[in-house]
Amino acid sequence: MKPFRDTWLVFQRQMLLVRRTPIRLVIGITQPIAYLLLFAPLLKPALAPMGATSYADAYRIYVPGLLVVLVLLSGLFTGFGLLAELRAGIIERSRVTPMSRFALLLGRALSEVATLMGQAVLITLLAIPFGLTVSIGPLLLAYLMLALMGLMASALSYAVALVIRSPAALGPLMNTVSQPLALLSGVLLPLALAPHWLVSIARWNPFYWATNGTRALFAGHVDDPSVWQGMLVIIVLTVLAVLWSTRLFAQRVR
Amino acid sequence: MIKTSGLRKSFTVKKGATVDAVRGVDLDVTEGEIFGFLGPNGAGKTTTLRMLSTLLVPDGGEATIAGADLRGDPGQVRMRIGYVAQGGGTTDEVTAREELVLQARMYGIGKTEARERANTALDAFQLTEYADRPCATYSGGQRRRLDIALGVIHHPRVLFLDEPTVGLDPQSRAHMWDEVRRLRADGMTVFITTHYLEEADALCDRIAIIDHGTIVAEGTPDDLKREISGDVVTVGIEGSTQHAADLLRDKDDVQRLETIDGGLRLYVDDSSTAIPQILRALDGAGIEFGKLELHRPSLDDVFLTKTGRQMRES
Numbered sequence: 254m255k256p257f258r259d260t261w262l263v264f265q266r267q268m269l270l271v272r273r274t275p276i277r278l279v280i281g282i283t284q285p286i287a288y289l290l291l292f293a294p295l296l297k298p299a300l301a302p303m304g305a306t307s308y309a310d311a312y313r314i315y316v317p318g319l320l321v322v323l324v325l326l327s328g329l330f331t332g333f334g335l336l337a338e339l340r341a342g343i344i345e346r347s348r349v350t351p352m353s354r355f356a357l358l359l360g361r362a363l364s365e366v367a368t369l370m371g372q373a374v375l376i377t378l379l380a381i382p383f384g385l386t387v388s389i390g391p392l393l394l395a396y397l398m399l400a401l402m403g404l405m406a407s408a409l410s411y412a413v414a415l416v417i418r419s420p421a422a423l424g425p426l427m428n429t430v431s432q433p434l435a436l437l438s439g440v441l442l443p444l445a446l447a448p449h450w451l452v453s454i455a456r457w458n459p460f461y462w463a464t465n466g467t468r469a470l471f472a473g474h475v476d477d478p479s480v481w482q483g484m485l486v487i488i489v490l491t492v493l494a495v496l497w498s499t500r501l502f503a504q505r506v507r
Numbered sequence: 508m509i510k511t512s513g514l515r516k517s518f519t520v521k522k523g524a525t526v527d528a529v530r531g532v533d534l535d536v537t538e539g540e541i542f543g544f545l546g547p548n549g550a551g552k553t554t555t556l557r558m559l560s561t562l563l564v565p566d567g568g569e570a571t572i573a574g575a576d577l578r579g580d581p582g583q584v585r586m587r588i589g590y591v592a593q594g595g596g597t598t599d600e601v602t603a604r605e606e607l608v609l610q611a612r613m614y615g616i617g618k619t620e621a622r623e624r625a626n627t628a629l630d631a632f633q634l635t636e637y638a639d640r641p642c643a644t645y646s647g648g649q650r651r652r653l654d655i656a657l658g659v660i661h662h663p664r665v666l667f668l669d670e671p672t673v674g675l676d677p678q679s680r681a682h683m684w685d686e687v688r689r690l691r692a693d694g695m696t697v698f699i700t701t702h703y704l705e706e707a708d709a710l711c712d713r714i715a716i717i718d719h720g721t722i723v724a725e726g727t728p729d730d731l732k733r734e735i736s737g738d739v740v741t742v743g744i745e746g747s748t749q750h751a752a753d754l755l756r757d758k759d760d761v762q763r764l765e766t767i768d769g770g771l772r773l774y775v776d777d778s779s780t781a782i783p784q785i786l787r788a789l790d791g792a793g794i795e796f797g798k799l800e801l802h803r804p805s806l807d808d809v810f811l812t813k814t815g816r817q818m819r820e821s
Binding site: 255259262266269270273274341342343345346347348349350351352 | 612
């Protein structure tokens with residue numbers, strides 16, 4: 254019980270900070286909205302080979318990709334927040350209390366996930382006037398998949414931040430890692446359009462599976478094999494990432 | 508209340524070399540005292556403090572804090588101690604009340620009780636007026652008071668304070684001393700590190716000095732000053748002090764001698780016989796000397812004698 258109560262406590266505190274500085278939400282969401290408004294209208298003709306005959310089809314393909322980019326990129330940069338809190342002594346103050354160490358990290362990661370999901374819902378709503386239609390059941394499953402991706406990316410970012418310890422190095426490193434990961438999961442344009450060799454590489458990228466699964470869910474195809482495949486890949490990776498980062502946190506934060 | 512024996516910690520630095528930061532610290536802090544822990548930078552002061560507050564795991568040795576075994580049961584130690592870091596650790600966007608309630612909840616205290624404790628703490632540390640403003644708006648003194656209020660919200664038996672008055676103006680510092688004395692009056696044991704020797708002198712019941720990872724002196728400030736027996740005489744010398752130093756070093760009354768900026772500092776048994784002797788010697792050798800000062804040893808002198816360094820330059 255205690256780890257859960259502690260996680261909830263840390264989560265509440267981090268959400269309080271988010272409420273106090275709403276500007277952070279705005280900054281995180283500006284770029285996806287720009288893509289939604291300024292890039293997506295090009296999509297119907299571009300996605301025609303995928304069978305997109307209407308804007309609704311185009312948005313069903315594009316919006317899930319955009320959401321994957323959002324949770325993946327924002328998640329991978331949450332390590333900055335952890336480093337700042339370490340530097341400010343906020344984490345040290347909790348470490349001299351009997352709080353569960355696991356909770357100190359997980360509560361933080363979950364608050365990042367909650368923020369990301371808020372942004373994801375907002376983007377989905379904004380896409381509706383453009384003709385996006387999606388049924389609620391599959392949508393909730395898609396959100397679950399996105400939430401797990403966010404948790405994984407955040408845990409990964411914490412772990413890397415704890416290893417390299419330098420905000421100056423974390424930024425470039427995360428950029429270097431995240432750009433190919435995002436492109437190789439076909440977030441902008443589905444890899445179904447890609448040449449064979451590119452798809453073979455993408456198959457090694459876990460986010461490729463997760464992106465396909467999310468797209469299938471937005472299209473309402475809950476029984477598409479890509480859904481359970483994506484879900485399985487993401488669940489395994491999330492568990493590993495959380496274990497790795499909490500272990501590092503217990504060992505390295507001194 | 509705090510008892511350690513042989514507490515050790517070493518760190519691995521680059522290329523596998525190890526640094527023995529703390530090499531066997533024995534301390535015995537009794538209940539209800541303000542205990543000062545002094546030492547030059549790099550002497551092992553912070554490492555010891557971090558071990559005692561469970562932030563670092565010792566490599567060896569034993570420690571019991573408020574009856575709980577540091578290495579066997581750090582969880583219990585955490586319940587019984589409070590720790591206030593030098594930089595505090597409050598968040599700019601959050602209010603004092605929110606921080607206090609959260610801190611109480613971190614110790615497993617229920618919501619209602621946490622709110623009551625926050626109110627009591629705000630009152631006790633004269634923060635009620637600012638309780639609902641974000642911490643970013645606080646003055647240095649207010650922030651420091653909040654830090655300490657956070658450190659004692661769970662009524663610990665021992666409070667660790669790391670450099671509690673760094674960066675405070677004299678008035679806030681005096682205020683902080685009063686707060687610490689008030690905590691002692693409530694029965695709390697306070698373990699404090701400081702760079703200010705006058706602070707240690709005025710505030711602490713007993714002090715320990717750590718250097719090169721071991722305790723080099725321990726006792727009440729008065730005892731330690733007495734230990735460096737006799738008086739301290741400072742003579743201003745014009746020109747080179749080398750000649751004068753050689754001349755005076757062997758005098759019977761002079762125990763120890765140091766070159767300082769523009770003169771010499773001499774530790775003597777009895778100034779009433781030593782001063783004439785010093786003056787006669789200097790005069791006889793034709794050395795021009797200026798101002799001569801006499802003072803009782805201060806903690807600065809204790810520190811210098813024990814560590815060979817001035818606190819300020821360290």
